[in-house]
Amino acid sequence: MKLYLYLLVMAGVTYLIRMLPLAFFRKKITNPFLLGVLHYMPYAVLGTMTVPAIFTSTGEPISAVAGFVAALLLGLKRRSLIEVALAATAAAYVTSLVLPLF
Amino acid sequence: MEAYGYREGLRDGLPIGLGYLSVSFGFAIWAVKQGIPGLILVVLSGTNLTSAGQVAGVTVMAAGGLLVELALTELVINLRYALMSVTLTQKLSPRFSLLQRMAASFFVTDEIFAVASTRRGLLTFPYMMGLGCLPWIGWTLGTALGAFAGTLLPAALSAALGIAIYGMFMAILVPGALEEKGVLLAICASVALGLILRYVPLFSFLSEGFVIIISAVAGACVAAWLKPVKAGEGDA
Incomplete structure (x- = not known):
């Protein structure tokens, strides 16, 4: 039952955040500090969500580090979202296959 | 000036949809491991259409967190959509009705925003609907496949897919930090x-x-x- 409440809250909050500004906002934000906070927020959120969680995301640290390094290298080359995601997965997968051989 | 219709939107949305399909596949495999039922995940993806917000949401759900904690988490993580929505209002065709604005806003994601906001000229309602269509299908379908067929994968591959969503986050973080x-x-x-x-x-x-x-x-x-x-x- 609680899962349905979670669903309702998540869908409701996420939709309202998108909808209210698009439907009703008619002017521009000018407060420089607020602009800055909104501008940096997505990166700050993604950063704290990715580190340290990425290092436990495959259940075993060495393959996770391999995936992290692959993502870092392709990210530095500005590859697309899907390329980086698949490269991280492939690096983690190959590492986990090779690892037991040592 | 308003030459972009549903068709052009569909075409622009195809690569986003393909990307979402594979990333949400990885998301679902990860989320099932957190103990969330597959059907819940499909509804979650179909109604939220957001990667970071869903990862954080599932984390809070799996920990049995408070509803207010969940709402605050989604608010902070998805606050960027508010800024994107505000930005898009500057580019909407004057023919957009209030109801059409409310419908189109459902599809505001980082990638859809990036495509829509860099499109030349004004955005029409049919274009925005076309643009959102394939990403929504890709995200929801990928979640279903991951949740229900993910267990058919070899254990090593399914473990490795747990990193896919974080890889996608890295693809946003690293170029941003470089610039x-x-x-x-x-x-x-x-x-x-x-x-x-x-x-x-x-x-x-x-x-x-x-x-x-x-x-x-x-x-x-x-x-x-x-x-x-x-x-x-x-x-x-």
Whole structure:
């Protein structure tokens, strides 16, 4: 039952955040500090969500580090979202296959 | 001026849809491991259409967090959509009715925003509907496949797919940090504070959702304070 409440809250909050500004906002934000906070927020959120969680995301640290390094290298080359995601997965997968051989 | 219709939208949305399909596949495999039922995940993806928000949401759900914690987490993580929605209002065709604005807003994601906001000319309602269509199908279908067929995969591959969603986050973080010192600063500040809040025993009473909220807001404030954004720059 609680899962349905979670669903309702998540869908409701996420939709309202998108909808209210698009439907009703008619002017521009000018407060420089607020602009800055909104501008940096997505990166700050993604950063704290990715580190340290990425290092436990495959259940075993060495393959996770391999995936992290692959993502870092392709990210530095500005590859697309899907390329980086698949490269991280492939690096983690190959590492986990090779690892037991040592 | 308003030459873009449903067809053009569909075409622009195809690569996004393909990308979402594989990333949400990985998301679902990860989320099932957190103990969330597959059907719940499909409804979650179909009604939320957001990667970071869903990862954080599932984390809070799996920990049995409070509803207010969940709502605050989603608010902070998805706040960027509000800025994107505001930016898109500047490009909407005057023919957009209020109801059409409300419908189109459902599809505001980082990638859809990036495509729509860089499209030349005004955005029409049919174009926005076309643009959102395939990403929505890809995200929801990928979640279903991951949740229900993910167990058919070899264990090693399914374990490796747990990193896919974080790989996608890295693809946003790294180029952002390369381009702007402020972005790098925001990331470093929030990661550093996040590590302190997670590993210093004094803060062990904080749940994962609140750690994300506090470290992200603080990191963004530090960056906004030390590296102010010039007007207009914040639209990106």
